[in-house]
Amino acid sequence: xLKDRTAVVGIGQTRFAKHLDEPExxxxxxxxxxxxxxxxxxxxxxxxxxxxxxxxxxxxxxxxSIGAGxxxxxxxxxxxxxxxxxxxxxxxxxxxxxxxxxxxxWRARKRGSGVRPWTNTSVQLPTPAQWxxxxxxxxxxxxxxxxxxxxxxxxxxxxxxxxxxxxACRNRANxxxxxxxxERPLTREMYMDARWISEPLCLYxxxxxxxxxxxxxxxxxxRARDCRRKPVYIHSAAQGLPAQHHGMxxxxxxxxxxxxxxxxxxxxxxxxxxxxxxxxxxxxxxAFTPLIPLSLEGYGFCGRGEGAAFTEGGALELGGRLPINTxxxxxSEGYVHGFxxxxxxxxxxxxxxxxxxxxxxxxxxxxxxxxxTSALLLRA
Amino acid sequence: xxxxVTEAVNAAGGLADGRLLPWPDVDGEPFWxxxxxxELRVQTCADCGRRRFPPRPxxxxxxxxxxxxxxxxxRGRIWSFVIAHPPLLPAYAKDAPYPVAVVELDDDPSIRLxxxxxxxxxxxxxxxxxxxxxxxxxxAPVQAVFQTLAPGVTVPRWAxxxx
Numbered sequence: 194x195l196k197d198r199t200a201v202v203g204i205g206q207t208r209f210a211k212h213l214d215e216p217e218x219x220x221x222x223x224x225x226x227x228x229x230x231x232x233x234x235x236x237x238x239x240x241x242x243x244x245x246x247x248x249x250x251x252x253x254x255x256x257x258s259i260g261a262g263x264x265x266x267x268x269x270x271x272x273x274x275x276x277x278x279x280x281x282x283x284x285x286x287x288x289x290x291x292x293x294x295x296x297x298x299w300r301a302r303k304r305g306s307g308v309r310p311w312t313n314t315s316v317q318l319p320t321p322a323q324w325x326x327x328x329x330x331x332x333x334x335x336x337x338x339x340x341x342x343x344x345x346x347x348x349x350x351x352x353x354x355x356x357x358x359x360x361a362c363r364n365r366a367n368x369x370x371x372x373x374x375x376e377r378p379l380t381r382e383m384y385m386d387a388r389w390i391s392e393p394l395c396l397y398x399x400x401x402x403x404x405x406x407x408x409x410x411x412x413x414x415x416r417a418r419d420c421r422r423k424p425v426y427i428h429s430a431a432q433g434l435p436a437q438h439h440g441m442x443x444x445x446x447x448x449x450x451x452x453x454x455x456x457x458x459x460x461x462x463x464x465x466x467x468x469x470x471x472x473x474x475x476x477x478x479x480a481f482t483p484l485i486p487l488s489l490e491g492y493g494f495c496g497r498g499e500g501a502a503f504t505e506g507g508a509l510e511l512g513g514r515l516p517i518n519t520x521x522x523x524x525s526e527g528y529v530h531g532f533x534x535x536x537x538x539x540x541x542x543x544x545x546x547x548x549x550x551x552x553x554x555x556x557x558x559x560x561x562x563x564x565x566t567s568a569l570l571l572r573a
Numbered sequence: 574x575x576x577x578v579t580e581a582v583n584a585a586g587g588l589a590d591g592r593l594l595p596w597p598d599v600d601g602e603p604f605w606x607x608x609x610x611x612e613l614r615v616q617t618c619a620d621c622g623r624r625r626f627p628p629r630p631x632x633x634x635x636x637x638x639x640x641x642x643x644x645x646x647x648r649g650r651i652w653s654f655v656i657a658h659p660p661l662l663p664a665y666a667k668d669a670p671y672p673v674a675v676v677e678l679d680d681d682p683s684i685r686l687x688x689x690x691x692x693x694x695x696x697x698x699x700x701x702x703x704x705x706x707x708x709x710x711x712x713a714p715v716q717a718v719f720q721t722l723a724p725g726v727t728v729p730r731w732a733x734x735x736x
Contacts, residue, residue, distance in 0.1 A: 323595040323605075324627055325687045327728055329665050329701060330673045331593075335655050339675055343653035346711045389670070392656035392706075437633065444652070444675045444685045445626055 194464060197572065199285040200417035200424035203232025203410035204536040209373050209527030213303065213404040220406035221250040221301035222258045228408040229259075233421030234295055241266040241293025241411075243280040245300055245530060247273055255299070266293040270432075272440070274478060274561030275453070277531035278569045282430035284411040294412065300532040301406035321442050334399055334481065336441045337563060338391035341483035344450055345393060350486065350501030352393065356384045358482040359397045359524055361509035366521025369547040373401050374525040398482040403527035407536050425542040428555075428572040429465035433457030434565040441563050453566040454491025454559065461568050462493065469493040473553040474541050475515055476534035479522040484562045485509070492557060492568070511548055519548040534558050535569065542573040578605035581725030589723040591664025600628040603642055609727040613717045614642040615684055626684045647717030649676040649731070652685055654709055671701035676715055676731050686729065694718050694732040704733055
């Protein structure tokens with residue numbers, strides 16, 4: 194059992210912006226070295242690495258640049274933002290299982306990097322694309338918009354519910370000087386008048402496109418007590434690829450609105466001393482606003498179909514029932530495949546968030562919903 | 574035509590006037606070959622009879638590797654839809670905003686297909702934006718029609734029926 198046997202002891206990040214001049218590899222190295230410095234651990238001690246399959250800086254490049262020692266564990270997780278929490282989970286397992294002592298997870302991303310299949314017609318896509326892209330269902334926003342309209346139809350969710358999500362994230366970003374949207378408040382009027390991207394989703398239902406890099410350092414609980422910062426324990430971790438799941442175009446199973454969050458959540462809570470009611474603050478993957486109500490249901494904060502109503506009455510704001518995405522999230526801080534949600538969770542449990550939840554002791558962090566996903570339950 | 578749909582798509586460079594053609598995989602190739610004949614067929618387990626979509630090598634229920642392709646009526650209902658607005662690839666942006674639907678088949682509502690919409694069964698070649706947005710609703714009945722996008726490459730789309 195993984196429970197509290199490992200901890201996050203260092204976090205690091207670069208600036209977030211629409212465009213950063215430095216190359217991705219440089220950004221990755223900066224974030225990793227910052228995280229190790231935060232932990233007070235020499236880079237030569239790093240022996241475990243984990244990242245996303247979509248990460249462009251590979252283990253060889255990173256390890257030799259930061260001056261890592263012999264690496265004895267390295268892993269990658271697929272499915273884009275669905276793998277964010279899994280990077281930390283894999284290192285926690287590696288450290289708890291004796292395969293590494295100092296693990297570093299990272300993600301560096303620039304708008305121009307890697308293959309973006311919805312902008313490049315020459316890229317032959319994996320299997321599901323033949324069933325969607327010829328018909329003009331081209332972008333992730335279209336794929337999630339399809340589920341969003343069905344969700345609104347089945348449960349009476351409205352654009353106001355999606356606005357509640359966008360607003361909560363923007364309000365937190367307005368408190369976070371590092372957020373891309375720090376000085377850009379959002380109003381209901383702006384939201385309702387915004388241009389469509391894929392109806393029912395408008396501009397503000399979509400995450401930002403951000404250049405930036407982040408990293409965190411994972412060690413054993415014993416080692417964590419000697420580190421520079423207050424340890425944040427990995428209480429429980431899970432991945433989820435549910436039966437008969439089809440990725441972001443999950444239209445082909447019996448219940449398309451029950452996504453991977455449900456599978457990850459079952460495992461996460463099973464291996465935890467805590468339940469959804471014990472969570473003080475949550476960082477929920479927000480590439481698109483509808484992922485929040487779907488995830489609230491999946492992780493058990495409310496019943497099936499109740500996720501939209503859950504957002505009412507300021508529930509997601511500071512002081513609300515479940516403050517979320519306290520750095521601004523992918524919607525308003527920066528979209529770095531959800532890695533900023535992990536570091537923000539750590540900040541909350543250290544008591545150093547720019548939107549601090551008083552005495553926060555438990556934080557749920559989730560990864561991309563709608564694709565094979567992962568989640569972490571962090572504890573102070 | 575003896576050429577496979579995959580070969581036909583390759584010959585067209587994957588594009589028809591900038592629109593994306595389907596790149597079939599081995600399991601999907603029969604679907605596109607039947608579409609070329611104007612038939613909407615769904616992969617069906619030869620042993621337990623369960624239909625499955627998208628096509629795949631084995632039946633997830635009984636694990637048989639034998640399958641047939643069952644003809645459907647081509648009738649269905651809109652399960653959900655989006656209206657796509659730019660930014661989009663240029664060939665799609667010129668017809669935007671346009672709707673895209675997921676349709677559940679009357680023969681088996683657990684089988685759903687993504688497709689574009691047209692105003693009538695007699696207009697398989699209507700532009701992407703032919704159907705006015707205010708005519709769309711979840712549950713609206715539709716009928717499969719077939720549009721040839723490039724030599725040897727035909728895709729189903731959905732004609733809105735009066736309801």
